[in-house]
Amino acid sequence: MRLWCLSAALAAACWLGLLWPLLVLVVVAVLGWRRGRRWLVWLPLLWCYGVVQLNSGVSARLPxxxxxxxxxxxxxxxxxxxxxxxxxxxxxxxxxxxxxxxxxxxxxxxxxxxxxxxxxxxxxxxxxxxxxxxxxxxxxxxxxxxxxxxxxxxxxxxxxxxxxxxxxxxxxxxxKGLDRWRQWLSDLVAERVSVSPAGRAILPALVVGDRSRLSSELWQQFQITGGAHLLAISGLHIAIVAGWFWWLGRWLLGPMMQRLFPVLTVFTLQQLAWGPALLAALGYAALAGFSLPTVRAVIMLAVVAVAQCARVSVPLWKSLGVALLMVLLLFPLSALSESLWLSFGAVAAIAMLVTSHGARWLLVLLPVMMAMLGAILFQQWSISAPLANLFLIPLYTCIVVPLALLGSLLQQGWILQGAATGTELSVWLMASLASSTSGWRLPLPTATSGLFAMLALALLLMPALPFPRRLLPILLLPWLCQRAAPLSEGDWELVAFDVGQGLALAVRTREHLLIYDSGPSWPGDSMARRIILPWLARQGLTPDRIIISHGDNDHAGGMKVLAGMAPVSSGEPQRVPGSEACRAGQQWGWDGVTFTLLWPGPEVVPGNESSCVLQVSGAGSSLLIPGDIGKQSEYRLLGSLPRADLLVVAHHGSSSSTSAALLRQVQPAYALVSAGYRNRFRHPHPQVLQRLGNAGVTVLRTDRDGMIVFRWGAADNVPLITTWRQFRERPWHRPAAWRFW
CATH class of the missing domain: 2.40.50.140 (Nucleic acid-binding proteins)
Structure with missing residues (x-):
């Protein structure tokens, strides 16, 4: 318990970076010293250490x-x-x-x-x-x-x-250092299995940690099915190698060494087996370039090995606490890394499963716990994840990783081909499971609801509880009952996602949701997959309609990810497959909120000027989204443009849009600019900002504010505005400074 408290203090200091808890810890240390608990004096010292390390890391960044x-x-x-x-x-x-x-x-x-x-x-x-x-x-x-x-x-x-x-x-x-040799070995492995696309991409990642050949599609497949942890050389892989060599030392090398050197008979075979196990773990960590996850795993193994070789009975929980504290002392800022908590969470889950249900339930229940932990840390969630891990973990543990390492060290192509066959099988299995479970959806847990669900699983695994187990599903209610904040009839809410240089909006009414634009994409990935899909899963929402303003990548790039979720309209249907044309005059109503398309007309030429211009009118408030139209289209719309309380600035704040005439006509109180931080187009343009300032408009910007939630319908008819970089600001989002509160 002491070790875990000390580790928690150090980790919390790195996350918070505040000084006021130090006063509380000093008081606790003084009181503990008087009562003989002198170990409490380390709490304020470790807190100071964590705050200093955090500020040092932040101050080292580029000014x-x-x-x-x-x-x-x-x-x-x-x-x-x-x-x-x-x-x-x-x-x-x-x-x-x-x-x-x-x-x-x-x-x-x-x-x-x-x-x-x-x-x-x-x-x-x-x-x-x-x-x-x-x-x-x-x-x-x-x-x-x-x-x-x-x-x-x-x-x-x-x-x-x-x-x-x-x-x-x-x-x-x-x-000619270690990394040069690792690169040579990676190229060699890829060449020997070049006939296997999956093997050529995956085996170098398993042998030397080289994931450069992994396509974005393959990496996404592993992430969606919960198998991404298999591709990063971490505690699982180090444990596999150390376990194989421990058994080799126990049954072959140990007896042989005792026969050759009788002086070693003072040690048991279990103690001697730790020698080759630690050497193998250290060698595999070197193959991975001594990455932080592998160093953590070696430290954990060393703690257990020292305890057993010294014939000291150390409980697994205490060994895990020692290893965590050592890792945080050596690498304090690793407390901010998801992989640290995934590694220790996996070991803790294994310990609970083995001690409560025995090893026979390990492969059944461990994937469930790891899927929930991965959903909390990485915001990746799939019903197929536990099923995939049920097969993938034994496949990679018993076949793929041993054959890949053995074939690499012996430079035998036929052994590597066997490992590549295992990777091809895993890719086929993941694709099959993903397609068969694609229609099943569960809400993505938040940090709070996910912790309650993890607590329910942990209590389920305990051998004895002071209350009936049938009450445990109550802890799942915060997760299963996740819902977006309720809205009244006639109210609307705008969510502007921070997608860099692009646009992605969500307009929500009481019972419906509209997605306007999907943000940019790049080879193999998109902002829609990274941001919009997890947001929908966490809120428990499904769009009722999708509008893609026009076909440019910064607006339509994520449409492939959203395809099939709802009917799609676009100003350029020829560039957005599966969409119908937006036409001026189209109108529909949801929950007392009216949606009207004002543009384009039938004679508009393709490009930015064909963007869908959408007006949203609720109970005493309105919103105007003009897409990327320029001044010429604005002038043609002046006679039909209504007043709007919130204006989404056209074309990310380009000087070719948002004319003074438009502002006089619309008279917005607020304007929202969606642009990338220090983008190469230098949006929003200073002239546009000056025009907005002269008109007395309050400007919100995703490049400075992050995600923006604009909700109309508060008391006194004042909007509720949440800017993520202020509402959820963390110490690493601002310059280094000593902060008491």
């Missing part, structure tokens, strides 16, 4: 004054570069994603770790190479929504201080 500037620096490639041939902006091009340790920038002193993209380089960068660079950087930020990845937190946990693009580079040399 805002250097964002967008070209910096000259020295660097060394860390890990394995990922090379992709992708189709972007109408042509194929090569892109390399590099992680670099950089130094020598006069305006940004010190050693920093950055992640950059390099496009169409004449020669591909190799692992361990030293480079002279010119890079354009920006601080880790990403989009920020109620669902989806918090990129700023993830980069802070990984030690990434900036992201950007390589402008030019010169190779200055290269060391």
């Amino acid at each position: 805002a004054s250097l964002e967008g500037e070209t910096l000259v620096m020295q660097g060394k490639v860390v890990g394995l570069p990922a090379t992709v041939n992708e189709f972007r902006f109408g042509r194929w091009r090569y892109r390399q994603t590099l992680t670099l340790d950089v130094w020598g920038a006069t305006r940004w002193p010190g050693m920093h770790r950055i992640r950059v993209n390099a496009y169409e380089l004449p020669v591909q960068v190799k692992a361990d190479q030293r480079l002279a660079l010119m890079v354009k950087l920006k601080a880790p930020r990403g989009v920020y929504n109620a669902t989806g990845v918090d990129a700023a937190r993830r980069d802070l946990a990984a030690g990434i201080d900036a992201r950007g693009t390589v402008q030019s580079w010169t190779v200055q040399g290269g060391d």
Whole structure:
């Protein structure tokens, strides 16, 4: 219990970064010291340590004054570069994603770790190479929504201080280090199984942690079916290898060594077996480049090994607590990483299952608990996840991983082909399960409702409870009863998703939902899959109608993900498959709210000017969404445009839209701009912001505010506005500073 309390204090300090709890912990430590509980004095010390580490990590990031500037620096490639041939902006091009340790920038002193993209380089960068660079950087930020990845937190946990693009580079040399050998082995494995698409992509990830050959579609397939943890070398893989070598040491190497060296008979075979097990675990961690998950797993194994070799009976929970505290002391900011809690959650689940139900139930109940934990941490949820893991975990544990490592070390193609056959089987199995369960939907749990569900599972696994087990389903009610906030008749709510340089909106009435635009996409993925689908699953909503303003990628890119969920209308039906044409005059009503299409007419030419212009009118409030129309279309609409309380600024704030005449006609009190942070078009344009300011309009921006929820219908007819970067602000979303409260 002490170890878990100390770990909780350190982890909480890294998450909160506040000083006021320190006063409470000092009081607790003083009271505990008087009562003989002197270990409590470590609580305020660990809290201080966590706050200092958090502020150090945040202060190491690129200063805002250097964002967008070209910096000259020295660097060394860390890990394995990922090379992709992708189709972007109408042509194929090569892109390399590099992680670099950089130094020598006069305006940004010190050693920093950055992640950059390099496009169409004449020669591909190799692992361990030293480079002279010119890079354009920006601080880790990403989009920020109620669902989806918090990129700023993830980069802070990984030690990434900036992201950007390589402008030019010169190779200055290269060391023949571990990463160069890992890259050679990855290329060798991929070549030996080149006839197997799944094996060529998956086996290098299992052997050396190289996931650069994984297509976005294949990675999504593993994520949706809950098998993504199998592709990242982590505690499960280290445990597999250590377990195989432990049994090898116990039944073969140990007896052999005792015969050759009789002095070793003072040790039991179980103790001797830990030697090859730890060496194998350390070797596999080296193959993975000593990534943080593998280092964590080795530390956990070392704690158990030391306890057994010292013949000290240490309960599994205590060993797990020691390992967690050691990991947090060595890597405190890993407390912000989902993988840390997934790893320790998996071990804790295994411990509970083994002690309560025995190993025979492990493969049945473990996938259920891991599916729920993955839904909380990664916001990926599928009814097929427990079923897939029921087959995938034994398949990869007993066949794929052992054969992949054995074939790689012996360089035997026929062994690698056996492992590749296992990967092909797993891909087929996931596709079959995903297609057979695609119609089944469960609400995606929030952090709170998910914790209640996990508590119900944990209590179910306990051998004895002070109350009947039939009461446990009560803990599932917060999850199963998740609903969006209720709206009254005639009220509406607008949700503007932060999708970068693009547009994605949701307009909700009491019983209905409209999706307007789906945000951008890129090869293999889209903002709709990352943000909109999890939001729908968490709210328990299904759209009743979808409008795609026009066919440009930043508005229609995610339409493939939403296809089939509801009828689709578009201003460019020829560019949006399966859609009907928007036409001025179309109108419908939901729950006392009227939706009217004002544009386009039949004579409009394709492109931005064909965008669907939508008016939403409720009880005493209205909304206007003009898509990407320009000033010429605005002028033609002036006579028919009604007044609107909220205006979604056209074309992301381009100077070609949002004329002064439009503002005089519409007279909005609020304007919403959906644009990407420091986008290359420099939207919203200063002229547009000046026009909005001169008109006395309050401007909301997704690039600064994150996701925006605008709800009309509050008391005194004042809107409720929630901007995510203020409402859910975290320490890594702002500059480093010591904050008491």
